Amino acid sequence: MRALALVCTLSPSPAASSSDVLAGQVLAELEKRGATVESVRVADHDVKPGIAADMGDGDAWPALREKVLAADILLIATPIWLGHPASNCQRVLERLNADMSETDDQGRPLFYGKVAALAVVGNEDGAHKVSADVFQGLNDLGFSLGPQAVTYWVGEAMQGTDYQDLDETPEAVATTTRTLAANTVHLARLLGDAPYQAPAQ
Secondary structure: OEEEEEEOOOOOOOOOOHHHHHHHHHHHHHHHOOOEEEEEEHHHOOOOOOOOOOOOOOOOHHHHHHHHHHOOEEEEEEEEEOOEEOHHHHHHHHHHHHHOOOEOOOOOEOOOOOEEEEEEEEOOOOHHHHHHHHHHHHHHHOOEEEEEEEEEEEOOOOOOOOHHHOOOOOHHHHHHHHHHHHHHHHHHHHHHHOOOOOOOO
């Protein structure tokens, strides 16, 4: 089982990133449950704007798209900016949209059978709103979502503490992360054993 994290922080490597920290914690829990994991920071790659699989001129998305297609589990990690998912997260969803009408050799949408999950960080409330936005997009694309498929941390309003600055992971976040990992792996295994059928014609 393969799990891929697309970390949608606006900060390229090697800058510190709370989204990267939480994504790493989710991947560690997935790895404990038998998944082979990989993490990609989207800001490190020249992902062009657009809704095509390949926008040409050095577009980095085709290589990332191949990683998504090879994965059983897709984790999207995003910070909250101005109450919304980061622009890199929206760009990932827009680029995935290019494959919405593509099907496999059995007539199933390409992302049928793939399970998605989400990790969200921010310094203000908004994790539920961000997860609702991203979940809707992932569902439209054909990804399946397990129960409690989001883990998140938001700091106290009007304060400047980042998740990466915490001395330890809050137990509520750690518990939610473990639940996300267990349910996501369980659903991925179920779909591996009993794939969705092609949509009725």
